Amino acid sequence: MRIKLKIVTIIIVSLITVNLKAQDESSHEIGLIYGSASFTTDYGERNHLKSNVAGNVGPGFGAVYYLNFTDYRYRWNQRTSYWAEHFRVRAELSYMSAKLDHFGQWAEDLSTNGGALLRAHHGKTYLLNIGAQLEFHWVDIVDFGSRRIPDLKWSPYVSAGAFVDFYDPSITSDLGNWRDPGILYPKWDPNNFPKATRVTPAITMSATLGIGTRRKLGYYSDLLIESRWQYFFSNYVDGLNNKFAPEDKYNDWLLWIHVGYIYYLN
Template identity: 35%
Template structure:
């Protein structure tokens, strides 16, 4: 991971809420989110039920919102414009961890190749930092004022991503070669420690999109339920990226689907 870039992005995101504090035209919200995720990777077969069930992870995040419908400096509503009443800007830092196993027909075969797949496991620890623009089709002002208790939204954004994968096999014993241990087609690739297998950390970008709802809990707090999709612009996030010519199922970059629940609190500044 390029720590200088990551540190710079972190400083920018953390400093934005306090920029121009003397003339705030917005208010702030903070919260936490957490929940399970499905990691779509080169472990197992895509669209396979067993793969989706077993390659699950968990994630947690800290979120901050710019609320443009309310001004913190005067405790009053902002000018009644469509953007102010229907959009929020969210910045966040997420951390999620997933363990991987090979599932599907190939790994279930009673063959040497099937045993190689079953014995090969992995994991990935991923840190993300970025922003999303949220759109609320209903009025944010009316929701804050208690006009209705549920407010749906959609969002689109981008994240800077740092990842740290790992791999192992129960066949990895003294004297065994990679050809003895791992599925042969995984050993052909560009950039991995073992061709298409690697435990090298790295960084990339992700395009994010979500649909969710807010539930008004109190005047100054909401519950949040959200389903998210993150598309990573790297195929090494899971530590497995074999050459597609030798392993045709490797057609897509890595991605996750994340279901999370959160608690959001409205600040007075």
């Protein structure tokens, strides 16, 4: 926990320092984002389409702030550096949630008790993200932001970042109290593996990679379209983690596809 808080402090101090140093030549934006997050967790079968993409999906929304290292709104003709004209920092506060179910051949097996246990087993997780990303734009930020080139309407980019994540998972079963013996599938049964389930709120960190684009809407606003992969440094985001199960190899992760509205402050 102390290490995570130190990392968060370093990120925040770094952003403040960069902002203070660049405030004479910087520009700022704010926005709102909304979309759907597909959770890939210990619920469901690995490499199964519905488990990894189409099944365990929930809504996500958030607020974003951008720091640009150049004042493109009022001094677009004063060229700066390649860094200032192609990179921007994005800070974000976002919230996601999803209902989680088991899919795949083992859950769909109607002839075994294990299949019945998996079908009756449900989960839910809530996630709050706080962090920052660095974006690289192929299109010159000054040219795009100043609106001085009428035909320049799109600004594609890639991003990478780090987040602190507050998560709160829960577990239920249609067969009764999931903590009772024989209610969950054997590898998740807390009576067999006490550490296989954890439904207390906790904090972890995550790394992100994204690809997206901006589309001009007006002189002071853009449309944002983005897809982002987020990998957690914990395997308990969904409340399940059995390190003794050979198939339980990876931490939880998600893919978030969203749109947003960005407004230029200056």
